[in-house]
Amino acid sequence: MAIVSTSTSAFYERARAGMKDLRSQAETLQAQLGSGQKLTRSSDDPVAAARLRTLSRLESLSTIDKTNANRANADLTLADSAMSNMSNSIIRAQELATQAASTTLTHSQRAGIAEELAQIHDDLYALANSRDSSGHALFGGNNTGNAYTLDAGGNAQYIGSNTSAELPIGDGQSVTRSMTGRQLFNFTDANGNDTDVMATIKTLAAALTSGTADPAAAANDALGSLKTGLDTLSTAQTVVGTRLAWLDVVSERRTSLSELRSTEEADLGGTDIASTVAQLQQTLTVLEASQASFTKLSGLSLFDNLR
Template sequence: MATISTSTGAFFERARVSMKDLRSQAESLQSQLSSGQKLSRSSDDPVAASRLRTLSRLEKLTNIDASNAQRADADLTLADAALGDMAKAVIRMQELATQAASGTLTEDQRSALGKEVESIYSTLVSLANSRDSNGHALFGGESAGDAYTVDASGNAAYAGTATSGDLSLGDGQTVTRSLTGPEFLEFSVNGTPTDLLGVVKDLASALQGGVADPAGAARDALGSLKAGLDTLTTAQTVIGTRLSWIDLTSERRTNVGELRSTEEANLGATDITSTIATLQETMLVLQASQASFTKLSNLSLFNQLS
């Protein structure tokens, strides 16, 4: 009788363990469907869990790189717009200088031209002190204040740092977020160092009676203005190249991100269709097991043996 009793106990225990496993499996599948993740803990698949952690860290770094790219794009776009406005101002300066160089103008007419040149000078200084997307000096390198200071005589002097900061775009790639003022406002004319702001300031003064030969000063300024416009055009080309580089790296970052998302989905995301089918199968087996156990445990033979 002891043997029969032990066998009966073993039957019930096996049935209990089997149904418990089926319920646990069903609960796990339901959890995967609700969370969208097939790994509830690292022990489910240590290799996949480790890779998912690596992918998560890469995604966080990518978000930082994307933020840097957005800032660099914003700053360079602002720089391009400011340089474009400067170029328009210099073109107007060339027109005024050409008019002032004419020997037919009266002193009052040149003085009027000089006042407009003076206004353009103020505009150029204001553009040189443009702000970036964070409110810092756009053309002042790493300086937070103005890129250019103006003394009591109206002379502008660069007050920023030697270089603009670099921003990481990921994978070891960087981009310089702007230009410093001297990179496009200072140049050489026939081997002589020249400052565009100084040229404009001096011309405004000359046309308003600051020199004995204002027409000659206007003619002399034309060469410097042309060189200054060429420097501004070159600076715009540099800015455009950097913006294109940002677009290229951003496109690559997007493509890599899509591949990473696909890998994450393959490793950790729940396959809804497959999981639902498995859950239905598991529930069917569980229900059949419960029904079979109920019928078997209620047979008269088992009642007699117990």
């Protein structure tokens, strides 16, 4: 009796263990189909799990880099737009200086030109104090307030820092988010003096208003400085345009790398729907057959064959 009991117990235990394994496999496959992930624990495939963690960390860093790049793009776009308006103002100032250089103009006509030049000075001052995407000084370097202020004589004075902030955009690279006011306006005139466009325009407006002895000569002198100032601003705008183009290149590369990471993540940890469904169907069929076989075998008795 002990042998029979032991054999029967072993039969039931083997059947129970086999069906338990099949049910566990079916549940795992169903969980993979539901989550879309074939790894439920790191122990399922330690190497693949480690690589997936690395890919996830890289994607998180890429998201931070993308945020910085978007901010830099926004600030540089704002800078480019403001600089285009500045260029238009300086070109208009050149036109007015050319008119003022004529010896046939009357004092009242030059006074009218001076009034428009004063307005251009104010427009340039306002543009120089433009704000970036965070509401800080766009051309003030690392300053949060204005880039320029007016002294007691109404002259624009730069109060920003000497450099603009750099933003990391990934792979150890960074981009400067804007230009400083000095980089836009300051230059050395024909006499070797450091000056800026706003000072040139204000000085010319004052000369035309005060009725200086030779207003035409003052206008001619200003034309050379305005040309140099416009060239300086154009060079700065070219630099900004180059940075924007570089951000586009980096963005395309970041997108490509992100797509490659997504593909690798899908290959390593993603569920192959067709294959998993086929395995699930096979496992459920085997489980059903095992249950049916167990039911039939457990109902057999040696005494049935001794009748």
